[in-house]
Amino acid sequence: GENVEQHPSTLSVQEGDSAVIKCTYSDSASNYFPWYKQELGKRPQLIIDIRSNVGEKKDQRIAVTLNKTAKHFSLHITETQPEDSAVYFCAASRRSYIPTFGRGTSLIVHP
Amino acid sequence: GAVVSQHPSRVICKSGTSVKIECRSLDFQATTMFWYRQFPKKSLMLMATSNEGSKATYEQGVEKDKFLINHASLTLSTLTVTSAHPEDSSFYICSAPDRENYGYTFGSGTRLTVV
Numbered sequence: 001g002e003n004v005e006q007h008p009s010t011l012s013v014q015e016g017d018s019a020v021i022k023c024t025y026s027d028s029a030s031n032y033f034p035w036y037k038q039e040l041g042k043r044p045q046l047i048i049d050i051r052s053n054v055g056e057k058k059d060q061r062i063a064v065t066l067n068k069t070a071k072h073f074s075l076h077i078t079e080t081q082p083e084d085s086a087v088y089f090c091a092a093s094r095r096s097y098i099p100t101f102g103r104g105t106s107l108i109v110h111p
Numbered sequence: 112g113a114v115v116s117q118h119p120s121r122v123i124c125k126s127g128t129s130v131k132i133e134c135r136s137l138d139f140q141a142t143t144m145f146w147y148r149q150f151p152k153k154s155l156m157l158m159a160t161s162n163e164g165s166k167a168t169y170e171q172g173v174e175k176d177k178f179l180i181n182h183a184s185l186t187l188s189t190l191t192v193t194s195a196h197p198e199d200s201s202f203y204i205c206s207a208p209d210r211e212n213y214g215y216t217f218g219s220g221t222r223l224t225v226v
Contacts (some may be wrong), residue, residue: 001175036212042219042220043204043219044217045217046214049214087152089154089155098145098157101155104153104154106152110180
């Protein structure tokens with residue numbers, strides 16, 4: 001089955017800095033890679049996703065890059081703000097397959 | 112977008128009692144529902160996959176008789192924690208694939224505390 005590794009487990013940055021979270025996956029057939037943000041006690045919220053026919057996708061301060069050859073994808077957050085503080089999860093799946101989640105990264109943005 | 116409603120959001124129960132958690136898809140038919148358990152500051156651990164009209168598929172190590180899953184209709188899946196014990200205290204959350212089966216919509220989660 002799919003195996004997703006996520007690093008780092010904790011990331012502490014100053015407000016305004018950039019944050020990068022990296023994930024690797026094992027199943028070369030995976031073709032959908034979403035990123036979720038989860039605030040304490042709340043449901044994970046999809047913040048951005050990328051499919052395997054695209055190498056990069058951007059949405060304002062958030063971007064995701066995908067390298068299918070190396071089987072890794074990354075989340076980039078620029079100009080971080082305190083409200084970006086949360087746990088971020090990556091996931092990998094194939095259509096109609098159960099997603100496999102990474103272990104999560106706790107992002108702390110210091111004002 | 113697709114919405115999954117989960118109830119209750121919080122429940123405190125006594126040891127030995129059973130608790131039922133409901134997940135309802137509001138504007139789409141969820142033939143599949145994933146049930147996760149999440150410990151504090153940990154990732155989502157898949158417990159089981161429920162399929163409408165058939166038996167749920169449980170992940171290795173998850174007790175079927177303890178975590179009863181029913182998916183009786185296209186819009187409702189339930190998880191019943193039977194004979195709950197303090198070690199069952201956790202955050203339980205459901206998720207359903209969206210219409211295109213690429214994305215996943217999560218319920219709001221249920222914080223279960225067994226005393």
